[in-house]
Amino acid sequence: MRKTIKSLWLKLTWAFNPDTIKEAYRARIKNFFLHWFPPKVTKRSFSWSYSFWLGTISAVLFLITLVTGVALMFIYIPSIRQAYWSIEDIEFITHYGWLLRYSHRWAGHLMVVVVFLHMMRVFYTASYRETPGRDSHRYVNWVVGVILLLATLFLAFTGYLLPWDQLSMWAVTVATAIGRTTPVIGETLYRMLVGGTTIDQATLIRFYTFHCIAVPVVVILLISYHLWRIRKDGGLASTVHHDVPLDESISEAEDTSRVLAVPAVPRRIFLVTIATWVVVLVATLLFRAPLLEPATQAWTPNPAKAPWYFLWLQELISYTTIKIGHFVINGGFVGGVFVPAVLFIALAVWPSIDNSPNDSTGIWFHRTRLWQNVLFTVICLTIVFQILFSYYCRGPYWHVYWPWNRPEIPGRF
Ligand code: HEM
Numbered sequence: 001m002r003k004t005i006k007s008l009w010l011k012l013t014w015a016f017n018p019d020t021i022k023e024a025y026r027a028r029i030k031n032f033f034l035h036w037f038p039p040k041v042t043k044r045s046f047s048w049s050y051s052f053w054l055g056t057i058s059a060v061l062f063l064i065t066l067v068t069g070v071a072l073m074f075i076y077i078p079s080i081r082q083a084y085w086s087i088e089d090i091e092f093i094t095h096y097g098w099l100l101r102y103s104h105r106w107a108g109h110l111m112v113v114v115v116f117l118h119m120m121r122v123f124y125t126a127s128y129r130e131t132p133g134r135d136s137h138r139y140v141n142w143v144v145g146v147i148l149l150l151a152t153l154f155l156a157f158t159g160y161l162l163p164w165d166q167l168s169m170w171a172v173t174v175a176t177a178i179g180r181t182t183p184v185i186g187e188t189l190y191r192m193l194v195g196g197t198t199i200d201q202a203t204l205i206r207f208y209t210f211h212c213i214a215v216p217v218v219v220i221l222l223i224s225y226h227l228w229r230i231r232k233d234g235g236l237a238s239t240v241h242h243d244v245p246l247d248e249s250i251s252e253a254e255d256t257s258r259v260l261a262v263p264a265v266p267r268r269i270f271l272v273t274i275a276t277w278v279v280v281l282v283a284t285l286l287f288r289a290p291l292l293e294p295a296t297q298a299w300t301p302n303p304a305k306a307p308w309y310f311l312w313l314q315e316l317i318s319y320t321t322i323k324i325g326h327f328v329i330n331g332g333f334v335g336g337v338f339v340p341a342v343l344f345i346a347l348a349v350w351p352s353i354d355n356s357p358n359d360s361t362g363i364w365f366h367r368t369r370l371w372q373n374v375l376f377t378v379i380c381l382t383i384v385f386q387i388l389f390s391y392y393c394r395g396p397y398w399h400v401y402w403p404w405n406r407p408e409i410p411g412r413f
Helices: 002-016 021-030 054-073 083-092 097-124 138-160 166-180 186-194 201-232 261-286 308-318 331-353 367-393
Strands: 040-042 258-260 322-324 327-329
Touching (some): 021 258, 040 261, 054 097, 054 261, 083 097, 097 367, 138 166, 138 201, 138 331, 166 331, 186 201, 258 261, 308 367, 327 331
16 A cells, blocks of 8 residues: 555656656656746746745745635625624634635735735846847736736735725725726726725625636736746746856756756745745734724724725825815825826836846846836835835824824724
């Protein structure tokens, strides 16, 4: 019996653990999953300190939300009468329901942070550049990435409403009210998203469908394309200038700048997956996911804050209302719609504005990109500062407090 299990195990895993170089090449061709990888990868793109594997970590976090989310769907009821109580059931009655709920929530929040960091890494290394002499489309992948960033935010936002407690309903009320101020199309978009004029049953079922079906399907398709493109573009952009050309005539011993992709890359992906899962588990064990009292329109929390990743918009809105005589430009539009729209459009088209020399590709903070990096850092730090300021220092009536003097605001995040 032990022998049979051992030989079955070896049969299943040999491709991930080849003994010889010849076997490693054969594994790539024979194994469905390993087909994805190139024959070799450069040591630089493979190193921990180049990409920090942030893209892979984003994908693993998405996978965790997917697995735990499907399990949660068996118990959660998308009805305004029952949603809150089904979350209580998950947390207090279902065996290990709390583990599922907290893992799902922390993986979702972490995904927002890590996708943002991954985008910063790609920007700082100018990795949206094409490989000279190769028909690459990294710019397309950058734009796909920008859409993925928006989709990640929308995924987190639509999930935020589902517990149907005071925190979630009022956070969504604030965030949707921001979008409503868009001239011409704002009201129509608002009604389409919310399913009427107030946050109600129609809203819950729409958010549920977006969160559990529509957005995950779009994200799965986009991530698949994103990863396929990396393979088609010849790996990470760091290969372009810092490594010898991919010359197959170089012998294994001479080829010091590259390693065999199999088994090195799948092993590292396995390690990153386990490490990410452990971090989520630790967060799950240390921090409870909030659940306040059931949602009610009868009283409004003071202050009502948007989900943390939209707090920078709420903060911007509070000081962008412009009054010129009787003429008023709504801060909701300026801070909540106009500024973020300009920022996201600028982000999407940046590769075509960036005219620094090709040499800067794949190098962290290259000196020829100084002003771009400074501008980008200032914008990112401003966003982070506004989120932290809003989160810790804004209290009742949106007044400013020192964090230690601020009246307690229950269960945030
Ligand atoms: C769910 C979100 C995302 C996932 C799962 C993902 C996944 C990945 C992975 C696995 C890589 C390989 C390198 C690495 O691990 O860092 C990568 C590279 C890349 N990503 Fe993403 N990504 C996401 C979002 C984004 C965003 C928001 C952007 C930019 C706005 C972006 C732009 C790129 C580009 C241009 C590359 C190629 C970089 C290079 O050649 O060095 N991605 N992505």
